Amino acid sequence: MVETQEQPVRTATPVISVVDLVKRFDSKTVLDGVTLDVFPGETMVIMGGSGCGKSTLLRHMIGSMQPNEGSVRLFGEDLVVLSEDQLNAVRKRFGILFQSGALFNSMTVGENVALPLNEHTDLDEATIDIMVRIKLELVGLREAVDLMPAEISGGMKKRAGLARAIALDPEILFYDEPSAGLDPVTSAEIDQLIMDLTGKLGVTSVVVTHEMDSAFRIADRMGMLDKGRMLKIAPRAEFEAIRDGEATGDEMTDLIRQFLRGDSEGPITDRRRETGYEEDILEMAGGP
Amino acid sequence: MDRAGIPIYLVRWAGAQVLTALGRIGGMAILLSVTARWVYKAIFTPKARFDVEGLTVQMVRVGVKSVGVVALVQIFIGVILALQMTPPLEPFGQEGMVSNIIGVAGFRMLGPIITAVVLSGFAGASIAAELGTMVVSEEIEAMEAIALNPIRYLVVPRILATFVMTILLTIVADWMIAVGGWVTSRLVLGPESYVGYWVRMREQLRYRDFVTGLIQAGVFGILISLIACHEGLKVTGGAEGVGRATTKTVVYSIVAIVIAACICTMIFYAFEL
Numbered sequence: 001m002v003e004t005q006e007q008p009v010r011t012a013t014p015v016i017s018v019v020d021l022v023k024r025f026d027s028k029t030v031l032d033g034v035t036l037d038v039f040p041g042e043t044m045v046i047m048g049g050s051g052c053g054k055s056t057l058l059r060h061m062i063g064s065m066q067p068n069e070g071s072v073r074l075f076g077e078d079l080v081v082l083s084e085d086q087l088n089a090v091r092k093r094f095g096i097l098f099q100s101g102a103l104f105n106s107m108t109v110g111e112n113v114a115l116p117l118n119e120h121t122d123l124d125e126a127t128i129d130i131m132v133r134i135k136l137e138l139v140g141l142r143e144a145v146d147l148m149p150a151e152i153s154g155g156m157k158k159r160a161g162l163a164r165a166i167a168l169d170p171e172i173l174f175y176d177e178p179s180a181g182l183d184p185v186t187s188a189e190i191d192q193l194i195m196d197l198t199g200k201l202g203v204t205s206v207v208v209t210h211e212m213d214s215a216f217r218i219a220d221r222m223g224m225l226d227k228g229r230m231l232k233i234a235p236r237a238e239f240e241a242i243r244d245g246e247a248t249g250d251e252m253t254d255l256i257r258q259f260l261r262g263d264s265e266g267p268i269t270d271r272r273r274e275t276g277y278e279e280d281i282l283e284m285a286g287g288p
Numbered sequence: 289m290d291r292a293g294i295p296i297y298l299v300r301w302a303g304a305q306v307l308t309a310l311g312r313i314g315g316m317a318i319l320l321s322v323t324a325r326w327v328y329k330a331i332f333t334p335k336a337r338f339d340v341e342g343l344t345v346q347m348v349r350v351g352v353k354s355v356g357v358v359a360l361v362q363i364f365i366g367v368i369l370a371l372q373m374t375p376p377l378e379p380f381g382q383e384g385m386v387s388n389i390i391g392v393a394g395f396r397m398l399g400p401i402i403t404a405v406v407l408s409g410f411a412g413a414s415i416a417a418e419l420g421t422m423v424v425s426e427e428i429e430a431m432e433a434i435a436l437n438p439i440r441y442l443v444v445p446r447i448l449a450t451f452v453m454t455i456l457l458t459i460v461a462d463w464m465i466a467v468g469g470w471v472t473s474r475l476v477l478g479p480e481s482y483v484g485y486w487v488r489m490r491e492q493l494r495y496r497d498f499v500t501g502l503i504q505a506g507v508f509g510i511l512i513s514l515i516a517c518h519e520g521l522k523v524t525g526g527a528e529g530v531g532r533a534t535t536k537t538v539v540y541s542i543v544a545i546v547i548a549a550c551i552c553t554m555i556f557y558a559f560e561l
Contacts, residue, residue, distance in 0.1 A: 119435075
């Protein structure tokens with residue numbers, strides 16, 4: 001897909017605004033002062049290696065984790081101080097696709113999509129039924145309405161999860177590793193779906209992923225998270241330039257470059273090697 | 289490794305155990321209070337209603353499917369009681385009193401407690417496994433993300449269903465113990481035991497024997513489902529975590545049931561019930 005897209009027009013107010021977010025589990029700092037703005041209509045991709053804190057960041061943005069410091073604002077509302085009811089009101093305005101799809105296994109695909117409509121709207125059965133079919137058609141899954149989650153493939157589960165996420169016509173869609181565990185073609189299909197939905201519904205998308213092909217396909221802007229710190233947030237083109245350019249000698253740029261290219265040699269792997277191998281061995285042998 | 293002596297190590301270990309136990313009890317107390325608030329809301333406010341369908345599904349799963357096992361186990365308890373209690377009564381020529389003993393022991397204690405133990409395996413383990421699996425497959429998070437409260441939609445129906453069904457099953461269980469005793473008397477023990485078996489049992493039993501048994505059954509039902517929901521919802525670490533949660537649920541349930549039975553019995557004794 002070669003599609004050079006102009007940057008979306010930057011309105012003054014971001015829909016998502018994360019400021020100096022710090023999260024610690026026991027003594028381990030998982031997020032270390034992350035700041036991030038996402039503007040209406042854009043697709044923001046957050047990249048990073050395993051354990052860099054990108055899923056934790058996502059969980060803060062949907063209000064399912066409380067930060068130790070800093071704030072997360074969606075639509076201008078600070079999630080940290082909201083009551084359960086207020087938080088639920090915000091939750092109805094965004095959708096999320098979980099890594100595994102997270103369908104309710106005791107319900108059919110259709111019932112899964114109908115659940116938010118049944119619980120949060122006053123629509124009658126027939127209307128909900130039609131809406132379920134519309135949503136499933138959008139993700140290309142209309143024929144699966146009566147199947148149980150156990151009967152469908154991983155890719156279909158993600159589509160069904162997506163149909164449920166868009167059931168209430170959200171303004172923001174979050175995606176947690178949308179292409180993880182899928183074959184390349186299915187993964188490309190999901191990416192296409194994400195772009196289609198962004199186009200058709202005009203939603204703002206936040207995608208957390210470590211699949212670079214997918215990231216470069218769908219992103220307007222990208223953010224690189226490493227060890228709980230946001231190294232760089234920039235338009236896709238800048239990251240493409242880093243990926244395709246030569247090593248610069250600048251530690252941070254080279255680190256990003258290694259990650260984007262998936263090289264086995266570079267600052268990331270050097271860093272891993274540096275951490276006190278000799279000391280560990282000596283200590284095991286009874287101290288120096 | 290610390291080089292402190294064994295006594296220090298033991299104190300640390302005991303302290304850690306106490307802390308985890310307190311943490312667990314605290315977690316369950318919070319879960320129970322939130323559940324109680326939802327039940328209160330469902331009854332007294334027009335906005336939140338009971339999820340009748342969910343409740344029915346859970347009652348069938350907890351109660352109806354386990355009624356056969358409960359009945360079977362309790363019949364054997366009746367048989368055992370009859371066979372064990374008769375020899376000590378014989379020297380006094382009171383073999384007939386076995387019916388009175390079965391009545392009191394069965395209705396007051398063995399009916400509810402054995403039913404609860406069966407249910408902790410039958411319902412408790414399966415609730416913990418189910419909720420644990422939902423945690424692992426991100427279903428709980430997905431529920432929260434679509435603004436549905438997991439306690440309201442998952443925990444409340446399970447606790448209510450287990451509470452009601454433990455009581456109803458205990459009623460069945462009480463009679464099964466009595467029947468087991470009667471069958472044994474009829475087939476093995478002889479006329480001193482079975483002639484007038486039901487009359488003697490009815491003379492012996494007071495309503496309070498029956499009611500105190502059911503009160504305990506209700507307490508056990510809440511304990512089992514509360515422990516199961518709590519362990520299930522705090523599963524971490526994939527399939528292995530689910531396995532651990534089910535085991536813990538059964539072990540903790542049985543310990544909690546016996547301790548609760550003891551406390552209930554002390555209270556009933558103190559108030560001469």
